[in-house]
Amino acid sequence: MKRLPRLSLALLALLWLAALVGAPLLGSQPVALGDLLSGEGTGAAIVWQLRLPRVLLALLAGGGLALAGLALQTLFRNPLAEPYTLGIASGAALGAVAALRFEETLGLSWLPLVELASFAGALAATALVVALAAEGGRVETPTLLLAGVAVSLSCGALILFLQYLADSTQTFRMVRWMMGGLAVVGYREVLWTAPWVLGGAAVLLALRWDLNLLLTGEELAASRGVDVPRVRLAILLTTSLMLGALVAVAGPIGFVGLMVPHILRRPVGHDHLLLLPACLLGGGAFLALCDLGARTLLAPAELPVGVFTALLGGPFFLWLLLARRRERPLL
Amino acid sequence: MSAPFLSARGLAWELGSGVHLGPLDLEVERGECFVLVGPNGAGKTTFLRTLTGLLRPTAGQVLWEGRPLADLSRRELARRLAYVPQVRPARVPLTVEEVVVLGRYPYLAPLQWEPAAGDRAAVERALELVGIGELRGRRVDELSGGERQAVWIAAALAQEAPVLVLDEPTTHLDPRHQREVATLLLRLTRDAGRTVVAATHDLNLASLLADRLVALAGGRALAAGPPAEVLRPEVLAALFAAPFEVVRGGPRPVTLLELGQ
Numbered sequence: 001m002k003r004l005p006r007l008s009l010a011l012l013a014l015l016w017l018a019a020l021v022g023a024p025l026l027g028s029q030p031v032a033l034g035d036l037l038s039g040e041g042t043g044a045a046i047v048w049q050l051r052l053p054r055v056l057l058a059l060l061a062g063g064g065l066a067l068a069g070l071a072l073q074t075l076f077r078n079p080l081a082e083p084y085t086l087g088i089a090s091g092a093a094l095g096a097v098a099a100l101r102f103e104e105t106l107g108l109s110w111l112p113l114v115e116l117a118s119f120a121g122a123l124a125a126t127a128l129v130v131a132l133a134a135e136g137g138r139v140e141t142p143t144l145l146l147a148g149v150a151v152s153l154s155c156g157a158l159i160l161f162l163q164y165l166a167d168s169t170q171t172f173r174m175v176r177w178m179m180g181g182l183a184v185v186g187y188r189e190v191l192w193t194a195p196w197v198l199g200g201a202a203v204l205l206a207l208r209w210d211l212n213l214l215l216t217g218e219e220l221a222a223s224r225g226v227d228v229p230r231v232r233l234a235i236l237l238t239t240s241l242m243l244g245a246l247v248a249v250a251g252p253i254g255f256v257g258l259m260v261p262h263i264l265r266r267p268v269g270h271d272h273l274l275l276l277p278a279c280l281l282g283g284g285a286f287l288a289l290c291d292l293g294a295r296t297l298l299a300p301a302e303l304p305v306g307v308f309t310a311l312l313g314g315p316f317f318l319w320l321l322l323a324r325r326r327e328r329p330l331l
Numbered sequence: 332m333s334a335p336f337l338s339a340r341g342l343a344w345e346l347g348s349g350v351h352l353g354p355l356d357l358e359v360e361r362g363e364c365f366v367l368v369g370p371n372g373a374g375k376t377t378f379l380r381t382l383t384g385l386l387r388p389t390a391g392q393v394l395w396e397g398r399p400l401a402d403l404s405r406r407e408l409a410r411r412l413a414y415v416p417q418v419r420p421a422r423v424p425l426t427v428e429e430v431v432v433l434g435r436y437p438y439l440a441p442l443q444w445e446p447a448a449g450d451r452a453a454v455e456r457a458l459e460l461v462g463i464g465e466l467r468g469r470r471v472d473e474l475s476g477g478e479r480q481a482v483w484i485a486a487a488l489a490q491e492a493p494v495l496v497l498d499e500p501t502t503h504l505d506p507r508h509q510r511e512v513a514t515l516l517l518r519l520t521r522d523a524g525r526t527v528v529a530a531t532h533d534l535n536l537a538s539l540l541a542d543r544l545v546a547l548a549g550g551r552a553l554a555a556g557p558p559a560e561v562l563r564p565e566v567l568a569a570l571f572a573a574p575f576e577v578v579r580g581g582p583r584p585v586t587l588l589e590l591g592q
Contacts, residue, residue, distance in 0.1 A: 077420065206442055213433050217420040222385055224490065225409030225437035270424040273444075 005274045008267035012281040019288040020059060024051040026292060028299035054182050056190045058291045058305070059284035061182070061250045062260070064197035066283025068239040069257020070275060071204055074211045075235050078141045079320060082257035083243045086144070087151030089254070091125020092118045092247035094155040094162075097174050101162045112248075115192070119244035125151050126240045138218070139232075177251045179304035182291050189249040196245035201280050203238045207231060208272040215270060253287065253306045255313020260286055262320065334397025336361040336526070337382075337494060341391030343550075344377055352377045352550040354391055359528055361493070364520045366537045367530040368561075369547035370571050375530035376417065378547065379498050382528065384408045409437035413487035417498040419479075421472070427482050428467040431457055434489030457488035461515060477508035484515065495519060497529040501536055509533075513540055534575075534586045538562055546570050558583055 024047050025031060035043035069082035083089040095117035103113045129151050133144035159178070163171050204211070210231045213221035222228050246253075260283040261275070268278045287305065290312070294303040335358045343353035352374040359365045367375045380386035382393055384400050393400040395411060403411070413434070423430065434457065435450040446454070458464045461481045466474065471482055480500065487495055500516070501509040513536055519525040520542075531537050537544055537558065544561040546553040548570050554561045562584045567575040574589040 209433070209436055209439055212425065212429065213436060215420075215425060216423055216430065216433065219385060219416055220414075220419065222405060223383055223409065223412075223414035223416070224433060224486075225406040227405045265424070269426075271429055 004267060005269045005271070008264075009274055009278055009281075012264075012278055012285065015285045016059065016281040019285045019292075020055060023055045023058075023288050023292045027051060027295060049186070053185050053187050053190050054291065055288050057182050057185050057193060057250065058288040060190065060193045060197045061246050061253065061284075062256055062287025062290075063280040063284035064193070064200060064242045064246050065253060065256040065287070066260035066264075066279035067197075067201055067204055067276065068242050070261040070272075070279045071211065071235050071239050072257070073261060074214050074272070075232060076139065076141050076144055077215070077217070078145065079262065080145060080258070080317075081141075081148075082255075083239065084152070084252070084254045084257065086148035087125045087129050087155065088122050088148075088240055088243050089247055089252045090152040090155035090159075091128075092122035092244050093178065093252045094158055095119070095121025095124075095244075096177065096248055096251075097159045097162050100174050100177065101166050101170055115245070115248040118248035119241065121155075122240040122244035122247065123237075125155065126236050130236065176304070179251060179306045182250055182305055185249065193245055193249055196242050197280075200238045200242040201276065203234065204272075205276050207234060208276060211235075211272040211276075212270075251304075251306055253309055255309050255316065256283055256287055258320075259313060259316050262316075334394065335359075336396060337528075338394045339378075339382070339391065340394060342378075342381060342388050342393060343390040344374075344381055344386060344388050352381070353388075355550075355552060357545060357552065357555070359494075359526060360542075361526055362520060362524050363542040364516065364527045364529070364540050365543055365545070366541035367528075367545050367547050368532070368534060368537050368570070369530075369553075370532075373547040374550035375547055376498055377550075379414070379496050379528070379530055383412045383414045383496050385414070406437040409490060409492065411492050412494045412496055413490035413492040415483050415487045415495070415497040415500060417502065419483060423471040425471060426467065427463060427469055427471060427474075427485075428454070428458075430471055430482055431467075431486045431489050434486040437490065453491050454489050457485040460488055460518075461485040462511075477504050477511075480504060480508065480512065484512065488519075493524075494526045494528060497527070499531055500529055501531065501533060509536065516540060534562060534567070538583045538585065562586055 027046070029046055031043035031047055035041040036047055038044070039048070065083065072081040072083065072086060073079055096114050099113040099117035106113070129144065129147045130139060132147035133139050163174050166174060210221070210226050213224055213226050214231070218228050261279055264275065264278045264282050268274050287309070290308050291305045294305045294308040297303065337359040339355050339357045341353070342355045343351070345351045355378065367378065369375055377386065381388045384393070384403070387401070395403070400408065431454050432446055432450070435446050435453060438450060439446065458467060461484055463478065463481050463485055466478060466482070471479060474482065484500070501512050504512065516527050516529065517540060520527050529540070541558050543556060544558050545555045546561050546566055553570055554566045562577055564575050564577050567577070567586060576587040576589055578585040578587065
């Protein structure tokens with residue numbers, strides 16, 4: 001009965017491992033295997049110091065984005081819900097850009113300002129969007145998406161305003177960061193991201209029965225014993241914190257949370273016991289491969305990976321809308 | 332004297348103007364089939380939702396063996412009352428078995444990975460009782476209306492709560508499926524000792540099923556008692572603002588709607 005889902009999960013694990021091993025070896029600069037194993041020469045340095053942390057971060061960030069997208073789609077029972085359409089990522093981005101603009105003025109260099117501001121932005125945007133869409137204890141989904149768009153647009157405008165106020169060095173950092181990139185990362189960023197993504201995955205896995213019940217509607221879930229307000233709060237907090245952490249180091253990388261869960265539902269099914277790990281693995285592998293494409297397709301130039309995912313995601317979003325119009329069940 | 336099994340005391344719910352329920356004083360006895368009848372907007376669904384703790388009453392309370400329902404956690408409630416609502420999501424991407432297993436939620440430990448053997452057994456009993464064992468691998472949103480209703484009832488049965496609460500369990504079903512659902516409910520009360528609380532527009536189904544009937548209009552109980560007492564032309568005319576003929580003779584009255592000329 002569950003052969004295909006389990007087989008798909010095993011294949012995703014293999015794909016994930018292949019990305020982990022293969023992606024650091026590939027790139028604009030060929031690396032000899034001998035150099036790599038001896039640990040000497042520029043080749044080894046490129047792989048161990050530049051490419052490996054970057055691939056690790058892509059695996060974590062992609063997994064986290066896909067998990068957040070899945071959790072929000074289930075919570076709101078809407079296939080278009082994800083951190084970007086709901087404005088959570090824009091909130092985090094606004095926080096981070098504000099921190100980039102003001103960190104010198106504030107002079108609190110001992111504080112991880114960009115990270116903290118990104119958390120604050122993600123949480124504030126989530127709270128705002130949900131408050132706008134909440135009506136007597138129920139969250140109305142169409143209003144939710146509209147509120148998400150409104151918050152996204154407002155954050156975008158404020159980000160432009162901050163860029164206008166910034167000097168040219170700051171502006172350059174902001175623009176590169178906004179494109180969503182994994183270009184300048186080291187192990188520090190990987191170590192920072194890992195607990196948030198893995199912790200979030202653990203929380204969501206613990207909620208897997210609740211998530212499955214939410215697929216049948218909030219009323220039925222409540223009648224089966226789910227404390228819906230508490231579960232909703234737990235999901236929103238978890239996704240916001242994951243997003244805040246990811247956006248702080250990688251910038252806004254769009255559409256992964258939208259695309260990956262949709263692609264994986266067909267082979268894996270909708271049971272969150274399998275779908276959550278599938279998203280963690282599949283999202284990671286997907287972003288690692290996107291990043292590989294982003295740094296090799298135009299080599300020696302590098303495309304920010306956020307631009308790459310957005311180029312894929314735009315048409316995907318349209319396809320989703322059209323498929324929905326043909327009344328194909330998406331969720 | 333022991334406290335009544337399940338009772339509503341001065342139960343009322345109001346939202347602004349228009350929608351309102353009560354104040355109602357009702358008692359449900361253990362093992363009976365208790366049926367609410369009444370027109371659209373009479374407050375049947377609102378009553379069932381306050382009874383299952385899904386809606387907090389604005390006044391009064393529901394008591395479980397004398398203990399306020401509001402004192403119970405959601406899980407404790409779910410182990411006592413299983414609900415089959417009328418309005419359900421159109422798209423449920425899960426399989427029949429996945430949905431019925433979710434009925435075991437109130438018994439699962441927070442970090443429990445797989446349902447226990449006891450949970451599996453309860454799921455099998457529920458599937459067998461409703462007779463949908465062969466549908467277990469099918470996706471719920473690919474089923475017919477009658478089959479889908481059977482799935483929701485099976486999921487509620489898997490909860491193994493002493494009280495089963497159903498909102499319009501036979502609406503939109505053809506006679507064969509209506510009969511199947513009604514027979515199942517009768518078996519539950521007669522053989523399995525469960526208590527059934529149901530709301531319906533279908534007066535003849537109510538007459539066949541109910542040990543006791545309550546006629547609800549404008550949120551208040553117009554009449555209560557065995558079917559023969561409640562299903563009288565004058566009660567029905569007041570309840571639905573339409574003339575009815577009531578045919579007696581069998582063990583249970585049959586109602587006929589009289590058409591205008």
